[in-house]
Amino acid sequence: MEGAQLAIRLLNDRGYWVFVVTNQAGVARGYYEEADVQRLHRWINAELGKSGAQVDQFYYCPHHPEFDRDCDCRKPKPGMLLQAMKEWPIDLPGSFLIGDKSTDLEAAEHANITGHMFRSGDLHAAVAQVIGQNQID
Ligand SMILES: [Zn+2]
DSSP states (O other), X not given: OTTHHHHHHHHHHXXXXXXXXXXXXXXXXXXXXXXXXXHHHHHHHHHHHTTTOOOSEEEEEOOOTTTSOOOSSSTXXXXXXXXXXXXXXXXXXXXXXXXXXXXXXHHHHHTTOEEEEOOSSOHHHHHHHHTTOOOOO
C-alpha cells in the first residue's frame, strides 16, 4: 500500500508502538497454516526494516465461527487489541486504530480506542494527519 512503510516509520519515530491486528480465517478454512501467517509477518518486518521501520507486534486471529470455533479475537471483537493492551504498557487515550472495514472500527470502539477508516490513498499522509503532523517530509 502506498505510503505504508513511511507511515510506520513515522509512527516509530514519534514513539508510537505499531501493532497489526488481523483476521486470518484462511487458517480455519484450511487455505494456509499459522506458520504461513507467521512467515508473512516476518517477511513484512524484514521488508520494513529496509526503510528503518518496524511493526512492534503482530496479532492474528486464525479462527472462523463456521469452520472451527467462536473466539474472542476475531474482529469486530476486541480480543487482539485487549491482548496488546495486556502485553504492552499502552497509553490508551493516545492510541488509535486504522482499518479498512467497519469491523475494524467496531473492534476499536469495543476496546475504547479511536478508530479511523482508511480504504485507499496515501497511508503516510493519513497517518500524519491523524497524529497531527501537517508538514509531511
Ligand atoms: Zn480468534
